[in-house]
Amino acid sequence: MKRPLNALPLALLVLTACEKPSATVAPVAPVNSSAASVADASSAANAGLALELRGPTEVEEGKSFDVECVVTGAGDAAVKYLWTYQGVQPRLVVAPNAGAKQTLTAPEWVQDTDLVIAVKASVGTQSVERELKVRLRADDDPPVAEISAPKWCECGELVALVGQSHNERLQETSPRWTQLGDGPRVTLDVADRLQTQFLAPEHDGPYSIEMELAVSDAGGGVGKATARIDVTCDPGSVPLPKGSELELVASQGVENPLPRGAWVLAGSVELEPSGEGPVESFVRFGVEKTGAALKLVREGDETQLSVVLLEKSPEGAWIQPPFNRVVPLGPFPSNVPLGFEFESDGREVKVRIGPAGAREQWQEMPFDIYLLLDRRPRHFAVDALGGSAKLGRLVLKS
Structure with missing residues (x-):
């Protein structure tokens, strides 16, 4: 006897459904977008x-x-x-x-x-x-050297040499001075700087000095320049053999000639007031129209000292120009004469000054008239203004 379809057992229905044949379908793999991006980047990296x-x-x-x-x-x-x-x-x-x-x-x-x-x-x-x-x-052009120097000078005169060096690279250079020719040998202050000086040596007659400046740069380039200085000997200088001394005229305003080379000038001065106001006096060293002086000013019981520059006016008087250089010294008592001593080695001058009877109280200082005047001083004198200067014995020693 057949059972109705709806009366079949549930297990049989499930089994029948599972066993029912169906069409074959190829499986499709899921798409992973993240993996595709990594692969693309890897390909680019490999490129x-x-x-x-x-x-x-x-x-x-x-x-x-x-x-x-x-x-x-x-x-x-x-x-x-x-x-x-x-x-x-x-x-x-x-x-x-x-x-x-x-x-x-x-x-x-x-x-x-x-x-x-x-x-x-x-x-x-x-x-x-x-x-x-x-x-x-690098540019291999050598540096250029130039010299500024006087064309002539006199025996015993201080000669300044000013060198210049330049090149296209504006780099540092190393200078070196050398004396050329057969003239009397000179001694330079420094030989490895652009600026130097020497004292023209004494000689029986005129001669010439030839100097060479060589400048070198770090690349090995060298530039050179030369300068010639003609030297004459002043026949009007004081003939003062070494080891001798000469007593000079001790009169106000009298210009006494100075020797070439080394010398010592010793003397004393006393400022005597006349009327009111300070008394001024100069121990003056001069060339032609320029001078350097030790200035003494007595005011009351004290005397002040200073170093000044002087110039000669059109009327022939020695005056202090504007913007003067002043180096103060002292003070010293005014009731005693002042002793002074100027000592030159031909290159610079030192001055010692103080109470005439008490040398242990003297003060010493450089008084470089060679640099102040830019040449050898020719003469010296003592001038008094506003009073009188009583001069003691003046002695010039070699």
Whole structure:
């Protein structure tokens, strides 16, 4: 007997449904978008990012030159550039974010050297670096030397030499003075500075001194210049053999000639007031129209001393010019004569001064009339203003 369909057991219905044949369908794998992105990036990385840095192999100092980056493997992606200069000296100015190309100016330098320029090109997380070495050729023109010196001078006169040195690179140079020719030998204050001086030596007759200035730079360049100074001997100088002494006329305003070379002038002076106001006096050393003096000013019970410059007026009087140099000394008592002693070694002068009867109280100071007058003094005198100067015995010693 057949059962109705709806009366079949549930288990049989399930089994029948499971065993029912169906059409075969190929399985479809799910799409993973994240995995696809990684694969694409990996492919791009495998393609490679390359950088070529183009520029000259050498350049002259002060000249402009171009440096250019060529990047391959970046596709349409934007490329970022970072420029750096791999050095300190000489200094090269590089714009860090200048793009793929920039124009640089080679610095001025003292010798041939290498300029190393580095660039880093970046695309996303990828980057590549390259360096370019450019040989800098320094200018090999030697420095230029020049000398400023007098054309002539006299025996016993201090001669100043002023040198100058310059070159296109404005670099430091090393100077060296050398005497040329067969003239009497001179002794320079310094031989390795641009400015120096020497004392023209004594001689029986006129002669010439030839000096050479050589300046060298760090690159080995040397520039030279020469100067010739003709030297004459003044026949009007005091004939004072070494070891002798000469008593001079002790009169106010009388100009006594001075010898060449080393000498000592010793004497004393007393300022006698006349009327009211201070009494001024000068122990003056002069050339023609210029002079340097030890100035004594008595006011009351004290006498002040100072060093001043003088010049001769059109009327022939010695006056103090404006903006004068003053070096104070003292004070000293005014009731006793002042003793003084000027000592010259032919190059500079020292003065010692103080109470005439108490040498242990004397003061000493440099009184460089050779530099003040820029030449050897020809004469000396004692002048008094506003009173009178009572002079003691004046002695000139060699």
